[in-house]
Amino acid sequence: MxxxxxxxxxxxxxxxxxxxxxxxxxxxxxxVAVVRCRGCGSSTEVATLRVYGPDPGLxxxxxxxxxxxxxxxxxxxxxxxxxxxVTSLRVPAPRVAPAGDGDESART
Amino acid sequence: xxxxxxxxQGRPRGRDERLPPGQYxxxxxxxxxxxxxxxxxxxxxxxxxxxxxxxxxTWSWQELMALPAETVTVDxxxxxxxxxxxxxxxxxxxxxxxxxxxxxxxxxxxxxxxGYTTNLPLEDLLDxxxxxxxxYDGDDLRPEHGGPxxxxxxxxxxxxxxxxxxxxxxxxxxxxxxxxQLGYHDYGDPWREQRYQGD
Amino acid sequence: xxxxxDVDGWPGHLxxxxxxxxxxxxxxxxxxxxxxxxxxxxxxxxxxTVQRVPDGEVSGFLADGLAVGDAVRLxxxxxxxxxxxxxxxxxxxxxxxxSGVVPVMAMLRARDVGSPPFRLVYSVRDPDDVIYRDELAxxxxxxxxxxxxxxxxxxxxxxxxxxxxxRETDLVAAGWGGDDPPTCYVCGPTGFVESAADLLVGLGHxxxxxxxxxxxPSGP
Numbered sequence: 001m002x003x004x005x006x007x008x009x010x011x012x013x014x015x016x017x018x019x020x021x022x023x024x025x026x027x028x029x030x031x032v033a034v035v036r037c038r039g040c041g042s043s044t045e046v047a048t049l050r051v052y053g054p055d056p057g058l059x060x061x062x063x064x065x066x067x068x069x070x071x072x073x074x075x076x077x078x079x080x081x082x083x084x085x086v087t088s089l090r091v092p093a094p095r096v097a098p099a100g101d102g103d104e105s106a107r108t
Numbered sequence: 109x110x111x112x113x114x115x116x117q118g119r120p121r122g123r124d125e126r127l128p129p130g131q132y133x134x135x136x137x138x139x140x141x142x143x144x145x146x147x148x149x150x151x152x153x154x155x156x157x158x159x160x161x162x163x164x165x166t167w168s169w170q171e172l173m174a175l176p177a178e179t180v181t182v183d184x185x186x187x188x189x190x191x192x193x194x195x196x197x198x199x200x201x202x203x204x205x206x207x208x209x210x211x212x213x214x215x216x217x218x219x220x221x222x223g224y225t226t227n228l229p230l231e232d233l234l235d236x237x238x239x240x241x242x243x244y245d246g247d248d249l250r251p252e253h254g255g256p257x258x259x260x261x262x263x264x265x266x267x268x269x270x271x272x273x274x275x276x277x278x279x280x281x282x283x284x285x286x287x288x289q290l291g292y293h294d295y296g297d298p299w300r301e302q303r304y305q306g307d
Numbered sequence: 308x309x310x311x312x313d314v315d316g317w318p319g320h321l322x323x324x325x326x327x328x329x330x331x332x333x334x335x336x337x338x339x340x341x342x343x344x345x346x347x348x349x350x351x352x353x354x355x356t357v358q359r360v361p362d363g364e365v366s367g368f369l370a371d372g373l374a375v376g377d378a379v380r381l382x383x384x385x386x387x388x389x390x391x392x393x394x395x396x397x398x399x400x401x402x403x404x405x406s407g408v409v410p411v412m413a414m415l416r417a418r419d420v421g422s423p424p425f426r427l428v429y430s431v432r433d434p435d436d437v438i439y440r441d442e443l444a445x446x447x448x449x450x451x452x453x454x455x456x457x458x459x460x461x462x463x464x465x466x467x468x469x470x471x472x473x474r475e476t477d478l479v480a481a482g483w484g485g486d487d488p489p490t491c492y493v494c495g496p497t498g499f500v501e502s503a504a505d506l507l508v509g510l511g512h513x514x515x516x517x518x519x520x521x522x523x524p525s526g527p
Binding site for chain 1: 326327337339341383385388389497498501518519520521522524
Binding site for chain 2: 010011052053056057061068071073076078080082
């Protein structure tokens with residue numbers, strides 16, 4: 001049904017544009033996170049998603065299959081996030097000591 | 109509210125009595141899209157209406173064309189603040205399409221080619237308030253504006269007027285659509301400025 | 308147009324990062340746009356290059372409405388993907404279309420004597436569209452970075468390159484892409500980025516060494 005390359009079929013932006021809105025939600029930069037697409041199973045950095053928007057909201061689609069992976073809407077008093085299209089999000093984070101090193105005190 | 113940027117007004121808004129609050133007038137026809145523009149051939153195009161008991165009614169393109177059409181001139185209001193006055197459309201009234209549909213539903217979830225959805229009360233689709241439009245300003249509706257056919261519900265914010273419409277699911281309970289799931293208003297009356305949930 | 312902002316407590320930024328500028332009207336209406344930071348910071352100074360777009364609500368205000376001393380709301384710096392970290396190993400190939408030159412200019416400006424070789428391939432419609440023209444000429448003439456201008460519609464007199472869109476030969480230069488493959492940064496309108504990235508892959512650049520940033524719809 002879908003004719004590839006149809007006029008207007010091109011996303012104007014990519015996931016780099018999501019950095020600002022996502023920075024309001026996450027302490028770490030999520031645009032370098034790797035997301036796995038629930039639809040086609042491919043993995044890619046959020047920065048490389050094909051992004052439509054910015055209004056009414058940012059819609060990030062899989063570069064492989066065009067499924068919606070991630071959506072962000074900024075309303076005047078809230079940030080709305082939909083991650084329903086991804087099975088996982090792996091965010092590079094500062095290295096911590098492996099669990100079991102004994103510094104994890106049991107809380108009483 | 110954030111601090112006001114000294115001197116910033118944005119585009120002139122609300123200076124015409126036909127403009128709902130917070131809207132500005134545009135002469136263009138901005139294209140907003142949440143995904144690729146689906147290309148749908150007339151041969152493959154189909155419109156369906158499904159009721160709460162699973163009954164399906166369908167129309168091919170030829171069947172749609174055979175139905176009585178209306179030409180309407182309406183004002184349209186996008187939630188992103190632009191409004192466009194006196195736009196001329198041609199299409200089939202939902203009153204015509206739903207005339208023989210038996211339903212007790214109060215709500216509709218509209219589905220588009222490409223996966224987009226939007227919800228609205230069924231009564232807002234009736235009584236001369238909504239059309240399946242296939243022509244704009246005297247020409248075939250262009251794909252970027254929703255062609256071959258889009259829903260036209262001009263009394264609500266324009267995201268309710270789903271581009272590339274392909275089906276209407278009639279339901280007993282309301283169920284949020286693509287933008288309504290993510291903070292946008294379930295009803296979307298521009299005159300009450302119902303942009304977001306809670307407005 | 309260059310905008311220099313004083314930001315209290317600016318945490319510092321990496322070349323290639325951007326900020327979101329938000330303007331708020333008295334009735335609460337807001338407009339937000341993303342702009343790349345175009346230079347390394349000096350103290351708390353953040354420099355943005357803003358290209359004025361026709362009928363641009365935000366860029367028009369920044370150009371005409373904002374006065375020295377006025378405040379705007381900034382969010383950032385943000386974006387950790389399209390960045391060059393001074394100290395990261397390997398040469399750098401920058402490929403820019405139109406205003407996509409802004410974030411890569413920040414990378415060029417962040418170099419120091421110990422930095423690896425840089426090459427900029429910059430595509431514009433005609434010579435009048437070149438942003439940072441004098442500075443780029445100076446960089447090319449004096450301090451080692453290679454600058455190659457691609458003119459798609461009209462070239463200056465004496466330019467040996469026939470006008471036309473970016474092609475493979477624009478991206479090939481002696482000493483590049485061999486034993487020490489560069490990290491490539493491609494920025495511009497979507498169509499430009501797609502075709503430039505395809506050309507780079509076709510030339511044998513590994514996909515994981517090509518970083519892209521799409522700046523909006525391609526022009527008519």
